[in-house]
Amino acid sequence: MAAPSTRVPQTSLAKRIGRDAPLGYALLIPLMLVAFGLLMYPIANAFGISLQDRMLGVQGPFIGLGNYIELLTDDRRFRTVVTNSLVFTLASVTGKIVFGMVMALILNQRIRFRGMFRGWLLFPWVAPTFVTALTWRWMYDGTAGVINYVLLNLKLIDVPIAWLAESATALGAVVATNIWRGFPFFGVALLAAMQAIPADLYEAADVDGATALQKFLNVTLPGIRTTLAVTAMLSTIWTFNDFQIVFLMTGGGPAYATHLFATYAYKVGFEGSRIGYATAISFLLAPVLIVMIMALSPLIMRSENE
Amino acid sequence: MMMKRLRALPNRIRLYGLLAVYVLVVSFPFYYMVLTSLRTQKDVYNKEGMLTPVNLILDNYGIVLGSTNMTTWVTNSVFVGVASSAIALVIGTLAAYSLARLRFFGSNALARSVLFMYLVPSSLLFIPLYLIIANLGLLNSLWALILTYQTFNVPFCTWMLLGYFRTIPMELEDAARIDGCSRLGVLGRIILPLSAPGLVTAFIFSFTNSWNEFLYAAVMATRSELKTIPVGLYSFQIADILLWGQLMAAAILATAPVLVLYMLVQRFVVQGLTAGSVKG
Numbered sequence: 001m002a003a004p005s006t007r008v009p010q011t012s013l014a015k016r017i018g019r020d021a022p023l024g025y026a027l028l029i030p031l032m033l034v035a036f037g038l039l040m041y042p043i044a045n046a047f048g049i050s051l052q053d054r055m056l057g058v059q060g061p062f063i064g065l066g067n068y069i070e071l072l073t074d075d076r077r078f079r080t081v082v083t084n085s086l087v088f089t090l091a092s093v094t095g096k097i098v099f100g101m102v103m104a105l106i107l108n109q110r111i112r113f114r115g116m117f118r119g120w121l122l123f124p125w126v127a128p129t130f131v132t133a134l135t136w137r138w139m140y141d142g143t144a145g146v147i148n149y150v151l152l153n154l155k156l157i158d159v160p161i162a163w164l165a166e167s168a169t170a171l172g173a174v175v176a177t178n179i180w181r182g183f184p185f186f187g188v189a190l191l192a193a194m195q196a197i198p199a200d201l202y203e204a205a206d207v208d209g210a211t212a213l214q215k216f217l218n219v220t221l222p223g224i225r226t227t228l229a230v231t232a233m234l235s236t237i238w239t240f241n242d243f244q245i246v247f248l249m250t251g252g253g254p255a256y257a258t259h260l261f262a263t264y265a266y267k268v269g270f271e272g273s274r275i276g277y278a279t280a281i282s283f284l285l286a287p288v289l290i291v292m293i294m295a296l297s298p299l300i301m302r303s304e305n306e
Numbered sequence: 307m308m309m310k311r312l313r314a315l316p317n318r319i320r321l322y323g324l325l326a327v328y329v330l331v332v333s334f335p336f337y338y339m340v341l342t343s344l345r346t347q348k349d350v351y352n353k354e355g356m357l358t359p360v361n362l363i364l365d366n367y368g369i370v371l372g373s374t375n376m377t378t379w380v381t382n383s384v385f386v387g388v389a390s391s392a393i394a395l396v397i398g399t400l401a402a403y404s405l406a407r408l409r410f411f412g413s414n415a416l417a418r419s420v421l422f423m424y425l426v427p428s429s430l431l432f433i434p435l436y437l438i439i440a441n442l443g444l445l446n447s448l449w450a451l452i453l454t455y456q457t458f459n460v461p462f463c464t465w466m467l468l469g470y471f472r473t474i475p476m477e478l479e480d481a482a483r484i485d486g487c488s489r490l491g492v493l494g495r496i497i498l499p500l501s502a503p504g505l506v507t508a509f510i511f512s513f514t515n516s517w518n519e520f521l522y523a524a525v526m527a528t529r530s531e532l533k534t535i536p537v538g539l540y541s542f543q544i545a546d547i548l549l550w551g552q553l554m555a556a557a558i559l560a561t562a563p564v565l566v567l568y569m570l571v572q573r574f575v576v577q578g579l580t581a582g583s584v585k586g
Binding site: 019020021023024025026027028030031034035038039041042043045046049102103106109111117119120121122123124126127128129130131132134135136138139143144146149150180184234237238241242243244247248260261262265266269270275278279282283285286289293296297300 | 321322324325328329331332333335336338339342350351353356357396397398400401403404405408409410411413416418419420421422423425426427428429430431432433434435437438453454456457460464489490514517518520521524525535536539540548550553554557560561564565568569572
């Protein structure tokens with residue numbers, strides 16, 4: 001090893017690409033076909049259509065950014081949709097975090113049959129969303145709904161409320177159902193993170209005379225931070241893009257009070273046949289989505305490495 | 307006053323009390339679903355004894371299975387679920403092995419882009435996919451669903467198996483290679499047998515995701531004989547009179563397979579969650 005500095009590191013193309021490259025790329029071909037054929041090409045194709053004044057099943061004239069301009073400047077319903085989506089997402093995700101956190105804290109105690117309870121409390125998340133939506137729609141029924149029945153009997157309300165048919169209550173009712181469906185996922189994910197926190201951290205805190213609240217803030221919360229952030233971001237993406245729960249419970253009504261991006265795009269495109277305009281609605285989700293995914297990806301990579 | 311009384315209780319009782327509230331809130335909708343499914347249309351609207359199980363009948367299940375298209379919808383859902391999950395599992399296995407074990411330029415970036423693929427939501431994709439499927443002349447065929455469900459099943463299977471394959475010790479693979487096994491031989495003889503639980507879990511998650519899918523099915527398979535269960539149930543409810551007893555019976559029949567599958571893979575649910583199987 002007389003002069004190691006003279007040894008040029010191997011940078012031949014073959015070395016850089018890697019010995020495994022031919023097989024490596026070959027095994028990825030089917031995945032690539034899906035990525036191009038079912039994601040990239042359809043999106044590019046649809047972008048072209050969002051620039052046309054096009055009805056379902058017929059060609060339409062090219063109008064440039066006309067659809068986008070109409071949406072952003074002229075469409076009062078779209079403004080309602082944006083507000084609804086933000087409220088729906090913020091309220092749902094906050095509720096899921098709070099109820100999920102309490103669930104995880106309960107199950108993290110020494111409790112009999114903990115595994116059984118964990119499995120049981122996960123049921124709302126396991127049940128198909130369309131079943132949840134239809135069941136809650138029935139429970140919210142204005143005349144024969146069981147929720148009114150219970151609240152009337154407990155004297156919490158004086159007259160039955162048509163929960164899903166009044167604009168004052170519809171969005172809140174859908175949010176409540178959505179929280180019911182989604183909190184167990186947070187609960188189970190946070191519980192797993194809590195159980196990975198070493199017990200001696202709590203013992204050390206006990207020695208220092210920490211209160212329960214101090215232990216939560218200084219030991220538990222830092223330990224579950226990454227999981228909480230990843231779960232919250234994923235849930236935000238999914239909630240913001242929700243379709244089923246609103247479509248099946250209210251169809252976006254009453255009077256657009258619960259319409260979200262996806263239900264509005266569906267209504268405009270498939271009930272109103274303005275497919276070009278509907279495509280533009282879907283595409284206005286993209287900037288929001290890109291921001292959320294960019295915020296999420298370093299978090300996921302970090303949790304993968306932990 | 308309430309708070310003061312609560313605080314006076316011993317910790318354990320408060321803890322179990324809170325747990326009981328959770329169990330009640332989680333269970334009640336399921337209880338009420340079952341109760342409704344066992345009542346006549348008249349009793350469903352009867353406010354006397356709304357919460358007590360009396361006058362129960364099984365007729366709704368007979369009607370749902372006998373005189374609606376329910377069995378057709380179940381068959382469609384099973385066919386679409388099995389076919390789309392099987393295809394996704396094959397594609398995902400090949401891709402995950404490549405990304406987990408082979409070193410080549412761009413493999414890390416590609417692994418990351420699989421996650422991005424999974425995060426592209428159906429609300430953004432449903433119109434683009436509808437337009438492509440219409441161009442291909444596949445509207446109103448179950449293949450439209452089998453194809454489009456790959457958009458979430460393939461990245462999901464790939465991501466989940468990628469994590470699973472990485473847990474298999476490299477030494478096992480090296481030993482087989484030294485004994486003269488090819489890369490694909492290693493995949494077939496070492497990795498796949500050791501990954502059986504992961505493969506089963508990925509398949510089951512894909513199946514349930516397909517079973518629950520609503521939006522693509524609602525726009526691409528609208529003829530009654532091609533509907534999957536979610537869309538079929540929706541057509542139940544836009545009829546003039548809502549037959550809640552029958553609807554809830556059908557809902558229970560639609561939930562049962564998912565619950566059974568879930569119990570089979572319960573152990574893996576938490577791992578599956580970290581693999582990104584989120585719908586909350």
